[in-house]
Amino acid sequence: MALWRRALLLALALLLLCGGAQAEAKRVFIVSSYHPEYQWERDYLQALSARLSPRCQLAFYNLDSKRQPADQVAKRARIALERVRVFHPDLVIVGDDAALKNVGTVLAPSGVPVIFLGINNNPRNYFPGGMPGNVSGVLERPLLLRNLFELGHAVPGAHRALALFDTDLTSAVIRDETFLGHDSIRVGDIDVDMAMLDSFADWKKQVLAAPGRYQVIWVGLYFTLKDDKGKVMNGEEVVRWTAQNAKLPLFAFWDFAVGRGKAAGGLVLTGREQGEEAAKMAEAVLFKGKSLAAMFPLVPSQGQFLFSRSALQRYRVRLPARIESKASWLE
Template sequence: MRFLLLALLLVSPLCFAKTVVIVQSYHIEYKWDADYIEAVRSVLGKDHDIKVFELDTKRLPKPEWPDKVAEIQGKIAEIKPDVAILGDDNAFSLMAEHLVQREIPVVFLGVNGGPVQHPTLEHPLVTGILERPFFADSIRHLRKVLRQRDRFLVLMDDSPTMRNAVNEYFGDKRQATVYGSDLDIVLTNDRDTWLKSVVNAHERYDAVVLGTHHTIRDKDGNYATPYELLKEAYYSAQLPLFSFWDIFVGQEQSIGGFTISAHQEGLTAARLASLILNGMRPDQIPQLKSISGHYVYSESGLDHWNLQLSPMIASQANFVD
């Protein structure tokens, strides 16, 4: 069934014009959102009417979320879309149940939680792509990039997103061996602990691989802005910083690696939606995990840590800055 689905994703024809709504967890200026929305438009935009709504949950205070949700729900009730695409966990948790109660099929992407966090994942009107870091593929790739490649620190915030991803892959273990390399997995929401782990990593490891760092605060409870936190790590680290996500790759950020692509997630979500628009029921479409990553590297990051990719890897990589 999975192979048949993948084949359908490549060729799924489009039907007569229908209406698709996209509900973002965040906002269009956020690179992850911009990338997947562009990808959805590239697949569906020519033949269908696409409406986009921002929940804006990175910028709006949480007490204001219910009003924003009610506003978007009202607009969707007027539009009566044929399918809704929900981007990331907040959009799913805030909108999915409302949509399926109104018999609107849902395609999700970028969702890290499972059925415990999101019971509506098991509803027959729901399908999509569970976002999961490419733990093994990333380590296998980094073993080809680095001369020293035996010890890695995997550093993440202690968010439900990262706990779910780590527990699903590693269980309750926080030390593991992947392709012959030893991994220590650290999840923390404490700014000092996170930065100290980066600063001291050279004493025990050959590289750091970063997950998300969006729920980190200092000892006084002040929010640590992800970009500023990563920028400080960039200048403090004595060994290279890699990433599981392409949105953390760039100037004064991480070097890169084999990463999850928002664009690819958007393409896949759009193709799943096109199957529904052509008459397939969501419960006929198995939910997927992130299918395809890509090699992304920062040229300034490679210079900063004095690394050079092999001609083979460089020929496969996308370069930023």
């Protein structure tokens, strides 16, 4: 056979092989609860894409549940379900409680594998008839109690602390799960009050009135706070105002609230880790033939001590050696 014919046949074979591989790419639809500008969501979407995109065709849709009213979130959930139906995915990933509640529960009876991440509630609460065998994922368990205990004792004389949250679904779950449905909880010898607020005006009042009653403040979630006109505030504006005006040491539960001009630090969770763990589960299902029924929901880690040197200096906080030796630093 002439050399050129052999080369032509080889090229055709490679073309067919590559075309077949492309046709066999797994299809994954990712429904997120919030919006891409939200760092938590951005971080886990980047982690999912980095791990899955080389071998999967990905599609995305977000519910924008922190900025939209409930009726619009329900409408967006219906749009998400229709887009999933048209896409014919091999697997669906739902990020955070709103997406699992509004989309994952509807998809589960179809039999498509559904992997969740960032879930604060007990996922079984979304499935009254029992957790389906095609659903599992990654839980988000903010380490509030350990965070409060460890860093509360880094502030000399601290015996009362304030934890600030918005009124989003995640905040409500934290109140029920961690604060046992109460407004206050005792952690070691520190009394912690949880304030769930709807408006930025009320948030500012809490921060400004804190000295005298409290010795330390924790920033929780603040992405559904509304301004005087009822518009949802920009989260960066909220946390930076809080850091600038707080007269007490300011700590955080999530990494997005830590940094220069923000909270000093904390034992935090990251969206990146949630995305990486969910992607590993997806790979096991798509490429190793594993069943979600045999994969129990997991909590990925014990968190990360993350701090800003400039913020610690501003609040004149000196970390205990046992924390400083394990800490990561933003600057």
